[in-house]
Amino acid sequence: MTANFDQILPLLATHGVRFILIGGGAAIAHGSARSTQDVDVVYARDDANIRALAECLQPVVPRLRGAPEGLPFFWDEATIRNGLNFTLATDVGDLDLLGEVAGNGTYESLLRDSAEIEIFGTRCRCVTLSRLIQLKQAAGRPRDLEAIAELQALAEESEEGRA
Numbered sequence: 001m002t003a004n005f006d007q008i009l010p011l012l013a014t015h016g017v018r019f020i021l022i023g024g025g026a027a028i029a030h031g032s033a034r035s036t037q038d039v040d041v042v043y044a045r046d047d048a049n050i051r052a053l054a055e056c057l058q059p060v061v062p063r064l065r066g067a068p069e070g071l072p073f074f075w076d077e078a079t080i081r082n083g084l085n086f087t088l089a090t091d092v093g094d095l096d097l098l099g100e101v102a103g104n105g106t107y108e109s110l111l112r113d114s115a116e117i118e119i120f121g122t123r124c125r126c127v128t129l130s131r132l133i134q135l136k137q138a139a140g141r142p143r144d145l146e147a148i149a150e151l152q153a154l155a156e157e158s159e160e161g162r163a
Helices: 005-014 023-029 047-060 077-082 107-111 129-139 142-162
Strands: 019-022 038-043 085-090 093-098 114-119 122-127
Touching (some): 005 047, 005 093, 005 122, 019 023, 019 107, 023 038, 023 114, 023 122, 023 142, 038 107, 047 077, 047 085, 122 129
Parallel strands (some): 019 122, 038 093
Antiparallel strands (some): 085 093, 114 122
16 A cells, blocks of 8 residues: 555645655655655644644544554544654555654754645645655664665755756
């Protein structure tokens, strides 16, 4: 199953959710040929944004991905406020909703290292290629380390294009 960017990103954007695309989606935006199974976003944790997240995802029935069937889970503002990072399955695809990622990756700290782009038919913020590489290095997972070489090559190509 591949990530459903063309339904998840518009859902977040049309509800005014403030988020920054990271992970495989950001890598694809920067030219990566890799695929990904979920949409990874870092979201702002202020009250208005938490409210928007709770409301916009409610109709797509968010549930904890990988949790045992029947485990009680209620998606609302209190759940978001009391949690931080959520790996969700929804009726429109998998979404990793992250309040913070390794490498000091909060929405506020990533804002200056992001740009508004159009991707998968939606205007949204996307982390820069150099910051994406830093985030993947900080995560240190084998799949992230494998992706770094390709991302560094893409960064070198874009630098050569500017020279």
